Amino acid sequence: MNGFWNFIWLIFWSFAFVAYLMVLFTILADLFRDEKLNGWWKAVWVIFLIFAPFLTALVYLIARGRGMAERNARDRRTVPEDTDYYTHPTPSATPAADIEQAKALLDKGVISQNEFDALKAKALGNRF
Structure with a gap:
């Protein structure tokens, strides 16, 4: 014990x-x-x-x-400023949805026209 x-x-x-x-x-x-x-x-x-x-x-x-x-x-x-979680679109099932997300970011001014074009090409290029 x-x-x-x-x-x-x-x-x-x-x-x-x-x-x-x-x-x-x-x-x-x-x-x-x-x-x-x-x-x-x-x-x-x-x-x-x-x-x-x-x-x-x-x-x-x-x-x-x-x-x-x-x-x-x-x-x-406080959230660190260097996180890019908020600036990149999340991948979706269709190229149209990816392009729509990129267009929304372009309209908000988060990404530039060149970045939008690169995302659009990537969305279209990954599907073929």
Whole structure:
């Protein structure tokens, strides 16, 4: 019976340690992501996280938790500008549908006339 409780304690402390590491890395990521905090304050937080980790993590979450949540929400809302997911038409079953999609992109100004001609040739050329 003693071995069973030792195993339960091992699981509990393993979970607590992994949870603490996740909090610690989240705090470090938030520190370096914060643009308003200057480098000296970041260094002070990191030093305190090294020498008094549990207390510093608790103080950081209490003092800066709201800003941490706002930065996380802001980062989730932003979409990278270099994604070309929105600018290329998805392939369809017929050449007419492909040309129609390309024409809609041309009318919106997303693609140029040369790009439209290339898409049209590709749609017609892949079918024969």
